[in-house]
Amino acid sequence: MRFNNRSLRWHTESMGVFVSAVSTFAVAMAWYAIGISTTLANEVLRPNVIIILADDAGWGDYSQTGNKNLLTPAIDSLLRNGASLDRFYVQPVCSPTRAEILTGYWHPRGGVRGVTKGEERLDPSLTTIADDFRAAGYDTAYFGKWHNGSQWPYHPLARGFDRFYGFTSGHWGEYFNAPMEDNGVRVRGKGYIADDITDHLIDFISTEMRGDSLFLAHVSFNTPHSPMSVPDAHWELFRDRTIALTGRGDKEDIQHTRAALAMVENLDANVARVLDALRSHGILKNTIIVYLSDNGPNGNRWCGQMKGIKGSTDEGGVRSVCGICWPDQIAPLTIVREPTAAIDLLPTLAGLAGVPIKRDQPLDGIDLSAHCTQKSQRQSDAVGSKKVLHDRPIFSSFGGKTAVRQGPWMLDSAGDLFHLEKDPSQAKVLTTEEPLITSRLTLLREEWVQDVLSIASEEENRPFAVGYREFPWTPLPARDGIAKGGIKRSAPAPNCSYYTHWTSVDDTISWDISVQETGDYDLTLWYTVSHADAGATIEVVSSGHSQSGTVEPGWDPSLVTDQDRVLRKGESYMKDFRPLIFGTIRLEKGRRLLQVRATDIPGKSVMDLQQIDLVLRK
DSSP: OOOOGGGGOOOTTOHHHHHHHHHHHHHHHHHHHHHHHHHHHHHHHSOEEEEEEESSOOTTSSGGGTOTTOOOHHHHHHHHSSEEEEEEEOOSSHHHHHHHHHHSSOGGGGTOOOSSTTTTOOOTTSOOHHHHHHHTTOEEEEEEEOOSOSSTTTSGGGTTOSEEEEEOSSOOSOOBSOEEEETTEEEEOOSBHHHHHHHHHHHHHHHHHHTTOOEEEEEEOOOSSSSOBOOHHHHTTTTTOOOOSOOSTTOOOHHHHHHHHHHHHHHHHHHHHHHHHHHHTTOGGGEEEEEEESSSOSSSOOSTTOSOOTTOSSHHHHEEOEEEEOTTTSOTTEEEEEEEEGGGHHHHHHHHHTOOOOOSSOOSSOOOHHHHHTOOSSHHHHHHHHHHHHHOOEEEEETTEEEEEETTEEEOTTSOEEETTTOTTOOSOOTTTOHHHHHHHHHHHHHHIIIIIHHHHTTTTOOEEEOBTTBOEEEEEGGGOEEETTOEESSSOGGGOOEEOOOOTTOEEEEEEEESSOEEEEEEEEEEBOTTTTTOEEEEEETTEEEEEEOOSOBOOOOBOTTBSSOOSSSOOBOOOEEEEEEEEEEOSEEEEEEEEEEEOSSSOOOEEEEEEEEEOO
16 A cells, blocks of 8 residues: 655644544554455465375275274264265276366366376366466475376476375385385385375475465375285284175175275374374364265275275265365364265365366366355355256266266166165166156266267377476386387286386387477486396387497396285286486487387396386486
């Protein structure tokens, strides 16, 4: 505020004018002070936000939902002491759910149609929740498993997050002292991976408090996803525990269940640590905390007897707990009973925090903030909003199968109709008894598949981007490559694999890349090879340019198997790969292949190859 000094001029002939001027100044200063106080009060009242995402934890993996096999007091407190979204739906697998949390759109709109080999990449044109909050003045950070693209511009640092510590792949093969990325630098974590992720979150919170900043932190644990590795302290509690509540049928692997529940109890201990950190900094009451999982349980275990597990569009595969806790703003034991979904989190958190959302295309998600805080302007508004939620269709889709839910009804991927409120286990098919409802849901599904799901299929032929000045490092992992000849991945799950069985000069590994800038790129290959087989000559080739070198020295570490509680099936046992600095290669702008091949193999094998790194030279 600017003041006119002439209004404060001393007038000896009129004390009244002086008094008037002083009074005017005092009033002006009072209003100015009120303005400052109001601004500061609004700043203080604006909340921090923490989104906590579990990986492969089912709806039934918590004591709050009735599971007597374990205790999860910290997570239970988040589900009780705020708004619990009772019928909350995610997608059957990881990447699609993560894309919906980030954008508020159905995952196919961002080209996400799978979990690996490029199918998990979220289209850079979509604005994320981190973009929105950063534009509103928040510091933003992501910790843990990303799983929506590794290369720039899919990387989390390109999607609105200022800070990233974790890994961009789908799932990881090492849970102790794991290889991680810290803002574009490969590092080794310390201790158990969930504990390590929590350590970095707590450090971030402490740093933010020193700067008195507001923050949005997205914390994505990768447990209880396999491999079933868990620290001794938690495993000992479950090693011989009787599992009182079991899954449907007789296909449950009790040892797998014990390991999963031990991992969930470890998650609970880490959630408790986060709550303690917020409390110690005096910001617990000014922080919104969201807790959910990305899909159903990764095994047949107790889930309220719902049908389906991870990968299924049935109720057990896509229903998750979801709690939104904000002390003093959201009343404890608030329950939203209407169907809600992962697409609703972005508009809801923005609504609660007062963060504006600007989009050319309306979000698919709905702002639930009024349902959580029960602060609708009129009762009729609340009733109308509930009707919108009741009538809004929710879609679950993966692997060519799509189910739709509307109100209490569900049409499954086979076209069978169920009333979920009366029959959550999907035991009674009502298709013939309710032909009109069946027809309506069938039409809704057909329209969604045609209008939304088809978008993802248009993104099937995307190359992997290389050569951005703002992020010159590009990783090309085995997951994203194409092997020919006898070369194989070390495991069926590409996200946690490396190339092996490389024995012939006819074998090749290629990456389909899109070079953004012509230039020289430093090459690093992450490899292992037995001492007896060291010395193969290989070359990296692209569009007439090549770089040759020798695979040496020998580097043959043991596989990492410590503290696995169940034998691995889908993912590989991992090992410590060594960097082979390989010189530079010239890459021309445009779409092309980057190929690796051997020209001389003195031993039985060339090497095992985990990843190639390309770094654009300045």
